[in-house]
Amino acid sequence: MLTLETTNYLLALGAITMQAATVALLVLYVLRRQPALANITGFVSRWGLWIALLVSVIGSMLTLFYSEVLGLPPCPLCWWQRAFLYPQIIFFALALWKKDCAVANYSIVMSIIGLGVALYHHALQVLPSGTLPCPAEGAVSCAQRFVFEFDYITFPLMAATIFAFLIVLMFFVRRDVSQNYTADVS
Helix, strand or coil, X not given: CCCHHHHHHHHHHHHHHHHHHHHHHHHHHHCCCCHHHHHHHHHHHHHHHHHHHHHHHHHHHHHHHHHHHCCCCCCHHHXXXXXXXXXXXXXXXXXXXXXXXXXXXXXXXXXXXXXXXXXXXXXXXXXXXXXXXXXXXXXXXXXXXXXXXXXXXXXXXXXXXXXXXXXXXXXXXXXXXXXXXXXXXX
């Protein structure tokens, strides 16, 4: 059975992997016009919604695992991050069912807001106490760290990583929509 420390470590490794994948996708997006990369960009565009659905489901399940199974209470900023991640599962599932890639724009907006909350929350946890105001009104402080791996990975940074990944991924999905639209118009 996995201990909490091992689980935290494995999730932190996953976050680093996703950070590297986000950077790689961003570079791929910038270089998307290179003919040698056409197969890769086509793959990401075609499967982007499925990948986004999988990432948002896994991220949401992990938040529920930590709060409901392990009993680590979410703070107010955690709830805000969840509010911008959980609905995306429904958005992606409906988009796949309806074959509608226009959801990319909504996902980008929700992910940008979620990313902002997550980065603020991360700063609150890594900066000296009292540097930023904590919106906690209950027993759970937003400054309390349950995870701190590799001297920088916190729960909020994991959420920020998911949001950043979704933003870059949706660039590809949105690009695919605009290409299909221009192909239909011509």
